[in-house]
Amino acid sequence: MQCSYFDAVACRSCTLMGQPYGDQLTAKQRHCAHLLERYPDLEWLPAVASRESGYRNKAKMVVSGTVEEPLLGILDAAGEGIDLTSCGITGEELRDAFPVLAAFVTRARLTPYDVPRRRGELKYVLLTVSPDGELMLRLVLRSTESLVRIRKHLPWLLDALPTLRVVSANLQPEHKAVLEGEEEIVLTEQATLRMAVNDVVLHLRPQSFFQTNTAVAAALYRQGREWVQEVDPASVWDLYCGVGGFALHSAGEGRAVTGIEISREAIASAEASRNEAGLPGVRFAAGDATAFALAADAPPELVIVNPPRRGIGPDLAAWLEASGVRRVIYSSCRAQSLAKDLAAMPSLRPTRARVLDMFPQTTHYEVMVLLERAPL
Template structure:
């Protein structure tokens, strides 16, 4: 992949830019294997799940810079000035097609970009998610409600220019903090969730819902997990950190009980909506709770964990190590915390692993490991 912004030094986010994709992937596999070797010396590696080297991102987190009437959509430089990255080669074509009309709307409304050094302005970010069905969810991250009425009034114009947009919201983020969003979300369209069809499952993404950035590789991740689940033939599956239910809904099958646990009530509501709108898939339920402490009935034969970068931590690792679960599937975006957690579960042996290249052009990667119990819990 070639990028003029990288070559000119305007954006260095893609630290592997210029490295051939095959080499990027081989280096990632080698690093992951080296980190896990001390705690999983017999791990059998499946061929990695490859990604397109470019045009793979299904979501954009666009910092709004520039001035009212002349905004930039992209990132900020070290002085807080906007760098326009609407032509970035990482975005799916259908996602990139939304940037021009959104830019024109922001300019026409005169929405004042938030000036980070001066701590002044209104519009902080535009967050856009693109579905496999060619639809979008658009979020305006604002400092206050000052321009909310203007955005509402301009919605018909936006939806005429972008008829594929299904969900529009405003997020209020009044504080000067290095976080992406605030606590208040205001729906501006009747529809509040974006259908995301992955394989045979249609998930429902709300404005705050997490979904993998790379739809192609996310589909491979879910397929691999389902293959491992089906081979293990569990009666009861727990999906901890279930989010909007991706692993749980893929694992659902007649005669199998699946329980998803997630701390976000919005995500659980989205998972329940996807369950209600999907085909009958056996007994599936979603529970709001802390994945590290919440226990439900019945006890699991197999547990899927998909934690944030910090990993599952010592308490959940100890519980899993002593649990009745015969298998654990651990999906991780941080191989260092994965290695730490595997070391804390000596009764479970890592059998098989696979790298999923969610983020070409960067060193980040996802890895999933299948664990099998080798010792009976005391």
């Protein structure tokens, strides 16, 4: 894939841009295998490839420029805006929506935030597309000053973007490198974006996290479900469950599934999905994954962990090592953290692994590992 922004040195976020995709995928497999080379018996399943372009289901666009001529994209080193509305890794539905959003900025008189001068209102436009082509828009604002105008012109926006389902305003008043604030104001009747992934419908609330690459996320959940079904455990924990993707894919007759996630918004999303699917055996709770495990009376038969980049950490690794849990499915977005955590759980041996290329054109990838407790 070639990118005019990359070639012009306007954006270098995709550090592998221009390299043949097959070479990228091979290098990622090689990198992960090197990090896990202390496990020579590990079976490597074929890597899951992605589309090279148009794979991103979300766009996080800095808003700069002026009310009359807003720019959606990124900032350069001096804090000036660079338009990225033709970014090739962004989904087509998102790219098609950007001109309408720019027109809405002008129509609603939303002053772009000027970072060097610390003035203005609209900081970011956050846009997500579902597999069905429906959109969720979040406007990150410094204050509520523009809400009256946003509400006034919202009918125009919904008419101009007929696939737009959810619109919200997020308040982030501080001048610092933080994407969003805690307060979210939903401006549409519909409050969740329906994400149909495999045969599961996930409800995504504005402040909930979902994987950037829907097709590869679907493969991730299918692999997790396959490993769970092979074992057919009576009880499963999904720690760092997010909006419940692994937990809902793990549901089965007579199986007790518990999902734990620190974000209350994500848990609200997961519960909405569970209720719509009619899965009484699946329970979700907001809380710290490590604290939940350490306070539990007894472990489940199988644990799924899908932690942030830092990994599960020494406390949860130590608990899993000592818990007697027979199997663990570990989904990692940073293989270095995975390797460190595995070293802290010597009784849980990785038996199968699979690289899933969630982020083409970059060095990042996802890897799933099935761990099984070594016999005594």
